[in-house]
Amino acid sequence: GAVVSQHPSRVICKSGTSVKIECRSLDFQATTMFWYRQFPKQSLMLMATSNEGSKATYEQGVEKDKFLINHASLTLSTLTVTSAHPEDSSFYICSARVEGSNQPQHFGDGTRLSIL
Amino acid sequence: LAKTTQPISMDSYEGQEVNITCSHNNIATNDYITWYQQFPSQGPRFIIQGYKTKVTNEVASLFIPADRKSSTLSLPRVSLSDTAVYYCTTDTGRRALTFGSGTRLQVQP
Numbered sequence: 001g002a003v004v005s006q007h008p009s010r011v012i013c014k015s016g017t018s019v020k021i022e023c024r025s026l027d028f029q030a031t032t033m034f035w036y037r038q039f040p041k042q043s044l045m046l047m048a049t050s051n052e053g054s055k056a057t058y059e060q061g062v063e064k065d066k067f068l069i070n071h072a073s074l075t076l077s078t079l080t081v082t083s084a085h086p087e088d089s090s091f092y093i094c095s096a097r098v099e100g101s102n103q104p105q106h107f108g109d110g111t112r113l114s115i116l
Numbered sequence: 117l118a119k120t121t122q123p124i125s126m127d128s129y130e131g132q133e134v135n136i137t138c139s140h141n142n143i144a145t146n147d148y149i150t151w152y153q154q155f156p157s158q159g160p161r162f163i164i165q166g167y168k169t170k171v172t173n174e175v176a177s178l179f180i181p182a183d184r185k186s187s188t189l190s191l192p193r194v195s196l197s198d199t200a201v202y203y204c205t206t207d208t209g210r211r212a213l214t215f216g217s218g219t220r221l222q223v224q225p
Contacts, residue, residue: 006159034212043203043215044160093159095213102167102209104150107159 006108023094
């Protein structure tokens, strides 16, 4: 089946550091990928839609200058958390789907970001 | 307005059948119903998808009534490893998913 790989799985860094998270579709091409954030004991919240070759679409309340998204190829999207602070600590999850309607989304295993 | 509504939590014992019902009163004509399973510190994993009536695969069954305003995920003979959060979603397959609260299933020995 379709596989989405996310890297790294865990990051611990100091406040003010920028962190890049990669999301790859391993055996299919994805013109669209999605980035979610999940706080403890809560559901997944959509942050942005990553579009290959064009600008990402951000959800209300998500700062585009804080969370930089690049989708330079059909198999890779990156999320960079710039100048991260403790409140950015969360579980970040990406997803992608095989093109065509009615195809389920496939999720990466998430990145646990801890900002000290 | 939440797209989907599920019980917050359920408890079961090993070997029992578990049925989790989700309400999606405002489901659109072209929307499919998809269920995901999520373990702690992992991304959601696809379980099953359907449009109407009944769908069965190797891990679960999905029952969808004619009006499609709800769906029921059925897990036969659960084991401890089925302890997880289960989410139902509705979409056409082209948009990002909106996740509700999910149902936290606790399976006990």
